[in-house]
Amino acid sequence: MAPNDSAETTSEATGTVAGRRKAARYIVPFAVAGVAAATIGLVPALADSGDPELPKITAQELIEKIAASDQQQLSGTLKVTADLGLPSIGGLAGSFAPGGTGAGEGDSAADPQAKLMELTSGTHTLRVAADGPDKQRLSILGDAAEYSLIHNAGEVWAYDSQSDEAYHAKSDTSKAGKHEKAPKGVPATPDALAEEALKAAGDTTSVTVDGTAQVAGRDAYRLLIKPKQSGSTIGSVTIAVDAKNGVPLKFTLAPSGGGKAVIDAGFTKVDFGKPDASSFTFTPPKGAKVTEAEDLAAEAEKNGKADRLPEELGALEGFQGLDVIGEGWTSVAALEVPGGAGLPTQGAEGVPAEAQQFLDALGDRVTGTFGSGTVFKTRLVNALMTDDGKVYVGAVTKDALVRAADTAK
Known part of the structure; x- marks a missing residue:
């Protein structure tokens, strides 16, 4: 299918639409918030199999479809590849994570603050499931091990099968409500969101509907976002959007210098039915070492390492x-x-x-x-x-x- 209609907008406005919709759909307390952003929001597909014939749609209509999507239930498998040109930092991440000091004495190999940083480099296969804002699960599949992170109604469990360690925390659901409403001055309806994104016309960004694709067996439109300025390291961002329900199915960030994508993550299988309730239950295996988040935080504070990264970022602001x-x-x-x-x-x-x-x-x-x-x-x-x-x-x-x-x- 040939590309159709286009629009120009600023990257800030485009980010507002994507961020507003993700916040409204996947409010996840504690560390699982990062999971939703990395998997449900950034999901480029790897199994394209032809260009389906779909009704023509404009860029504005497609952005409106994304904003209007209210799909809160899904399960599936996806593959995430990140190539920032950096060495793998999974083992070092805990040294800089809030309340974490790496895999040293007193720490937990199942701590999500450190484990999820492994997704910033290399290729990973993940299984995900979501049933509204209160139930999510993400599993990182290894050759002979599996790491799972489960959020269920105010509780977070993580389990690393390789080390046989579990991590437990109470999530602060009271904070989630603060993000369910748009900030003052931000459009709250899908139509208004799309209008604001596309009326912020400028000379910095081109947004077009770049044909169609099939992602994990689903028909999708391709939204292509490209900088019109020279000098950016970003060549383009392509998002495959489910033609039926507006859920992003594919996200690819290509560098301006050519070569493979910097970020390429996508569903290989996806189901928008209600996941089985057992997906969100967890009991530590007998004999597993269980670490409470409160104990980790207290130990980190005692050692003067608590909240190191947020303080440094706050200082920059x-x-x-x-x-x-x-x-x-x-x-x-x-x-x-x-x-x-x-x-x-x-x-x-x-x-x-x-x-x-x-x-x-x-x-x-x-x-x-x-x-x-x-x-x-x-x-x-x-x-x-x-x-x-x-x-x-x-x-x-x-x-x-x-x-x-x-x-x-």
């Missing part, structure tokens, strides 16, 4: 000098390192030559009217740290970072 350069897909966040200290430069006092060579190997040295610095690159997000302690970060190319630094005040 109030950082003096934090600024945004540019707009849309090529916007760059600029901030200053406390004390104005950058990385050691060639010949810096007290820095061994071997250490300097190692630091230089981590990134690319660049110069401009801003001075000089080092660019650290992934396939998606790049960062420039100048020698005088300024940092520029964005989903932009190395040259775009240098231009941003040159134009900064």
Whole structure:
């Protein structure tokens, strides 16, 4: 089926539609919230099998269909591949997770804060099930082991079969209600959401309906989102949307530099019927080590490691000098390192030559009217740290970072 109608909008408006609908449909307390975002919201399909003939639809109508979807029950299998150009960090994630210190003494191998970080790299097969906002299950399938995370009416259980460890927490369902209503000033109806997303026309984004596909045996429309600006590391975002119920079935983020997708996750099997109630029940196996979340948090606080990451991120929000350069897909966040200290430069006092060579190997040295610095690159997000302690970060190319630094005040 040939592509049909298109629209232009900003990435911010498009994100509002997607985020608003996900929040309304899959309000999940505690760590399972991350599961919903990573699996139900980002689900590109891998088993495309032809382009079905479907009625023509405009980009506005398709975004409206996504926003109007109220499918709260599903089960299925999906495959998630992430290639950010970073080494696998699954084993290190716990060191930086709130209330977690990795797999050391006093920690749990079943702690979802650390386990779910493994999905940020490599390829994983998952099974998911959802029955409204109070019941979800996600299982990460390994060659000889399985990790499951279950949320059921205010309780969260996680179990790692490889280590025979379980994790238990009470989820704060009172917080979920805060997200069920749109923030003040945000359109609340599907029509209004679609209208706002598409009327925010600008020069930054192209949104088109790019034909059709079959995903996990379901007919779907393909929504194609592309930056119109040069300099972004993002080439395109493609979302396959179920033609019948509007649920996203496919999400692929392709880099502007070519090569395989940065994120490619998708249903290989999906069923929108009511999952069996047994999917959301769990009893720890006899002899399994059970860790209570409250005990982990208390131990982390005792060791001075509680909430480390949120505090650091919070500090960035109030950082003096934090600024945004540019707009849309090529916007760059600029901030200053406390004390104005950058990385050691060639010949810096007290820095061994071997250490300097190692630091230089981590990134690319660049110069401009801003001075000089080092660019650290992934396939998606790049960062420039100048020698005088300024940092520029964005989903932009190395040259775009240098231009941003040159134009900064």
